[in-house]
Amino acid sequence: MKVYDGSTAEGASTGEPDRVKVGIAEYRVASGEAVLTTSGLGSCLGVALHDAETETAGLVHAMLPSKDEMESDNDAKFADSGIRELVRELERSGADRARMEAKIAGGSDMLDFSENGSGIGVRNVEVGRRTLEEFDIPVVGEDVGGDHGRSLRLEAHSGTLVVKSANHGSLRL
Amino acid sequence: MKVDIQSLGTFNRLAHEGAEQATRSMCQMTGLDAAVDVTKITLVDRADVGEQLAGGEFVGVQFGFEGELAGDTVLVFDRRGSETIAEALVPGGADDGGMARSSVAEIGNIMMSGFIDGWADYLEASIEHTPPTYVEGTGREILPAGPESTDTESGDADSGLDQVFVFKSEIEWLDESVSFYIYMLPEYDPLAGVIGRHADSEDDAIPVDKLQVFNEMTYDGTQRAAENVEMMTGIETEAEVTQLSFAPIEDVPKQVGTDTYVGTVVEFTGVPSGFLLVLFDEASAVHIAEAMMPVEMDADEFTDQHESAIEELGNIMTSGFVDGWANVLQTTVDHTPPRLVHDMGRAIVDPLAAQVGQHQEHAFIIDSEMRTDDIAFGAEIHALPNEKELREALDELLVERADQTEADVEQIF
Numbered sequence: 001m002k003v004y005d006g007s008t009a010e011g012a013s014t015g016e017p018d019r020v021k022v023g024i025a026e027y028r029v030a031s032g033e034a035v036l037t038t039s040g041l042g043s044c045l046g047v048a049l050h051d052a053e054t055e056t057a058g059l060v061h062a063m064l065p066s067k068d069e070m071e072s073d074n075d076a077k078f079a080d081s082g083i084r085e086l087v088r089e090l091e092r093s094g095a096d097r098a099r100m101e102a103k104i105a106g107g108s109d110m111l112d113f114s115e116n117g118s119g120i121g122v123r124n125v126e127v128g129r130r131t132l133e134e135f136d137i138p139v140v141g142e143d144v145g146g147d148h149g150r151s152l153r154l155e156a157h158s159g160t161l162v163v164k165s166a167n168h169g170s171l172r173l
Numbered sequence: 174m175k176v177d178i179q180s181l182g183t184f185n186r187l188a189h190e191g192a193e194q195a196t197r198s199m200c201q202m203t204g205l206d207a208a209v210d211v212t213k214i215t216l217v218d219r220a221d222v223g224e225q226l227a228g229g230e231f232v233g234v235q236f237g238f239e240g241e242l243a244g245d246t247v248l249v250f251d252r253r254g255s256e257t258i259a260e261a262l263v264p265g266g267a268d269d270g271g272m273a274r275s276s277v278a279e280i281g282n283i284m285m286s287g288f289i290d291g292w293a294d295y296l297e298a299s300i301e302h303t304p305p306t307y308v309e310g311t312g313r314e315i316l317p318a319g320p321e322s323t324d325t326e327s328g329d330a331d332s333g334l335d336q337v338f339v340f341k342s343e344i345e346w347l348d349e350s351v352s353f354y355i356y357m358l359p360e361y362d363p364l365a366g367v368i369g370r371h372a373d374s375e376d377d378a379i380p381v382d383k384l385q386v387f388n389e390m391t392y393d394g395t396q397r398a399a400e401n402v403e404m405m406t407g408i409e410t411e412a413e414v415t416q417l418s419f420a421p422i423e424d425v426p427k428q429v430g431t432d433t434y435v436g437t438v439v440e441f442t443g444v445p446s447g448f449l450l451v452l453f454d455e456a457s458a459v460h461i462a463e464a465m466m467p468v469e470m471d472a473d474e475f476t477d478q479h480e481s482a483i484e485e486l487g488n489i490m491t492s493g494f495v496d497g498w499a500n501v502l503q504t505t506v507d508h509t510p511p512r513l514v515h516d517m518g519r520a521i522v523d524p525l526a527a528q529v530g531q532h533q534e535h536a537f538i539i540d541s542e543m544r545t546d547d548i549a550f551g552a553e554i555h556a557l558p559n560e561k562e563l564r565e566a567l568d569e570l571l572v573e574r575a576d577q578t579e580a581d582v583e584q585i586f
Contacts, residue, residue, distance in 0.1 A: 023427075024423045024427070040426055040517050042519075042521065042522070043523060063530060064531065070531070070534075071534070108520070112524060112528075113528065114528065148520070151517065166433045166517050166520075
């Protein structure tokens with residue numbers, strides 16, 4: 001896994017921070033001036049982790065709640081296994097779970113056609129919270145639920161998470 | 174030929190890994206950062222291959238390959254992408270035409286060798302490729318004509334179908350918002366042979382002629398939806414592109430852009446069940462909604478009246494489309510009332526993909542588009558059927574029935 005530190009030649013020459021895109025069912029870790037982004041979260045859950053001391057951050061874009069519910073070899077597709085992998089990956093780049101703080105966004109109820117039980121968005125948020133509790137990582141900011149989509153931008157050095165939506169403006173967590 | 178879901182999944186992964194390998198080679202040589210965005214296998218009308226390239230100016234490198242698999246593959250950059258490459262290899266290289274060409278050829282050669290070797294490794298067979306040829310052109314002209322025929326067994330002359338399989342990867346530069354593409358157009362017979370040998374069982378196999386017919390019927394469904402639009406708005410509208418793609422479930426939301434869209438979503442039930450989306454980009458939605466309104470409106474923003482017009486339009490387009498299917502499948506396909514959506518494109522598709530993704534790792538996606546010359550207007554229809562049920566429906570499908578999708582407006586209203 002590549003760690004982005006915002007210090008590549010292109011980043012320096014343009015004065016823009018390195019932008020690291022996180023796709024659906026992916027996670028990425030970055031540090032320094034780099035910015036992690038992910039777009040189009042509907043019922044998907046975005047979990048941002050940040051270690052202020054090492055100025056390292058990680059972002060996962062999970063699609064479904066739990067890996068136990070199905071066969072798949074992609075950990076990042078699920079809220080539980082995705083968070084676990086992200087914590088490990090952050091620790092490999094020097095962060096410490098004891099210092100990590102989490103911010104979560106997404107898990108909207110939009111276009112949920114399920115007739116019984118809770119929808120995927122709600123379950124993604126529940127499982128996300130539960131998994132963060134396993135690691136004793138506090139959730140210090142959140143923008144979840146509702147019936148609209150969101151795009152995220154996470155600054156690695158500060159841990160600031162900017163949540164944008166199509167019709168509801170933007171929010172800094 | 175029959176294609177089974179397992180081997181389509183494997184082939185998709187293989188094409189994706191090949192594209193990643195190729196992209197890594199390029200990143201190493203140039204120091205640029207790029208990532209493979211989407212890889213999908215598409216069954217599409219020959220005339221619509223490369224539709225996404227539209228009228229842009231492209232350059233690229235083309236190879237022929239033969240052996241276990243045969244066909245053509247081409248790496249396509251738009252002008253700006255090729256200049257970025259040339260500049261990264263030799264500073265100032267972008268300004269020198271000859272230098273730019275040889276940079277593209279050099280990079281292309283390395284990337285595509287990686288791509289083809291990946292396939293050969295997996296298939297444990299040799300695939301030879303011809304020396305690279307530098308190509309340039311406008312839009313889809315840059316792509317090779319494609320293999321002779323899709324299905325020699327079913328006889329194209331009779332069915333009038335001319336559809337080809339295309340393996341396509343879209344790769345995005347991280348620092349520039351520029352994409353480039355790898356297209357692979359395999360010849361039908363060797364592909365059929367390879368797929369046959371890699372099939373786990375016959376259980377989940379779908380005969381290709383049925384997939385082709387399914388494509389046709391989707392085209393007819395779209396045409397019918399387009400006629401409904403025309404009837405309601407007086408705007409002459411044509412079905413444009415119809416394709417059936419196969420991709421990992423997490424790539425499904427990427428079928429739609431990141432811009433804001435307006436449209437309707439329904440869940441349809443029966444065999445198959447799934448979701449159907451009718452989406453308009455915001456500008457199209459305003460135009461088409463105003464065309465439907467009895468009084469002149471010149472609003473700058475999307476009002477409640479616009480929304481209800483779109484809801485109504487989405488509803489009749491959905492009916493037209495679904496009726497086309499039901500006719501061919503000779504079943505009833507019911508759907509929920511349309512839900513209006515107005516949001517980021519990918520966020521609209523994401524909850525639907527997640528719902529389907531609870532039961533399957535890959536999905537068939539049916540995409541079609543309609544356009545008109547009269548006003549700036551475009552609509553996309555996307556269907557996301559339950560894969561297992563789609564297979565069942567196709568099992569029941571008699572190929573001759575495809576000619577019964579002729580639009581019959583009286584039946585709809």
